[in-house]
Amino acid sequence: MASLSIFFQVLIVVCAVAVVFTHDLLAAVAIFGAFSFFSAIYFAILGALDVAFTEAAVGAVITTVFFVTAIFRTVRRTKR
Amino acid sequence: MRTPFGSAVLDAACRLFVPFVLIFAVYVVAHGHDSPGGGFQGGTILAAAVILIRLVHGQDAMWGLTRVGALRLACGGVAVFAGIGFLSLLFAGNYLDYGVLPLPLETVKVRVVGTLGIEVGVAMAVTGVLVLIFDALTAWGEED
Numbered sequence: 320m321a322s323l324s325i326f327f328q329v330l331i332v333v334c335a336v337a338v339v340f341t342h343d344l345l346a347a348v349a350i351f352g353a354f355s356f357f358s359a360i361y362f363a364i365l366g367a368l369d370v371a372f373t374e375a376a377v378g379a380v381i382t383t384v385f386f387v388t389a390i391f392r393t394v395r396r397t398k399r
Numbered sequence: 400m401r402t403p404f405g406s407a408v409l410d411a412a413c414r415l416f417v418p419f420v421l422i423f424a425v426y427v428v429a430h431g432h433d434s435p436g437g438g439f440q441g442g443t444i445l446a447a448a449v450i451l452i453r454l455v456h457g458q459d460a461m462w463g464l465t466r467v468g469a470l471r472l473a474c475g476g477v478a479v480f481a482g483i484g485f486l487s488l489l490f491a492g493n494y495l496d497y498g499v500l501p502l503p504l505e506t507v508k509v510r511v512v513g514t515l516g517i518e519v520g521v522a523m524a525v526t527g528v529l530v531l532i533f534d535a536l537t538a539w540g541e542e543d
Contacts (some may be wrong), residue, residue, distance in 0.1 A: 368435040376443040381529060384450055388536045 320364070327361040344395055348386040355379040413455045420448040428522045432514050438521025445522065446529035453533065466534045473527025479520030483513060 334354035341347040355378030362371035428441030452460045464472070484495045492499035497513020498506050 369437075369440075372435045372440050373443075376440050376447070380447050381443060381450075384447075384454070385532065385536060388533065392536075 324361070324364055327357055327364065330357045331361060342396055344390050344393075345387070348383055348390065351386070352379050352383040355382065409455050413451055417448050417452060420444060420451070424448065424522075428518050429515065431518050432511070438518035439525055441518070442522035442525030443529065446526045446533075449526070449530050450533050453537075464530060466531060466538070469527045469531040469534065471527070473524050473531060476520045476522070476524030476527060479523065480517055483516045483520065487513070 331354060334350055334357060338347050338350050338354065341350060355374060359371045359374040359379065362368075362374055424441045424444040426441075427436035427444060428438060431437035431441065449462065449464065452462065483497065487496045487499055488494050490499045490501060495513075495517070497510050497516075500509050500513060502509045502512060504512070
């Protein structure tokens with residue numbers, strides 16, 4: 320269980336760093352959804368099932384849809 | 400959404416998917432005090448179903464939930480929450496102390512009914528607000 324926990328911690332940190340350094344906004348939103356899923360699984364491993372449920376519903380579904388609809392209204396790539 | 404990205408595959412998939420999502424949302428709200436879940440999560444899943452239909456079908460599948468309707472749903476949820484709270488204040492209890500409500504049941508079951516009412520209010524408020532945010536994001540720059 321400890322190695323599984325460390326595995327998901329590393330995945331969460333990698334996703335968070337990748338979101339910051341991605342210039343394509345749509346790809347950044349997709350990676351942010353993956354970040355939310357990994358943190359939901361990590362909360363479930365820690366035993367906080369209610370928090371994991373909320374993270375999976377709000378963070379992974381609703382926030383991703385809102386970000387994608389917001390990207391439709393702007394340009395897709397950030398400035399270098 | 401003015402320009403939905405519907406196709407035959409997306410249409411079939413969401414027709415298959417949405418009824419189960421709705422049933423699961425109602426289950427999460429109603430069974431929230433015995434298992435993980437509750438009003439907030441159930442309302443979010445309900446809003447996700449409504450938003451999925453709107454993404455695929457656009458203006459054709461509003462389900463009667465316009466922007467004003469979503470605002471009324473959100474305010475109605477807050478009114479249900481506060482109303483049950485003040486109702487228990489009216490029967491000489493504390494705010495949100497559902498045990499004093501005069502229902503013909505045992506005190507434990509009265510508490511369960513009161514909690515269910517609170518959860519339904521929270522779910523209505525969350526669904527209304529999330530659908531309202533989605534409509535405001537997709538209708539940006541349009542005339543009402």
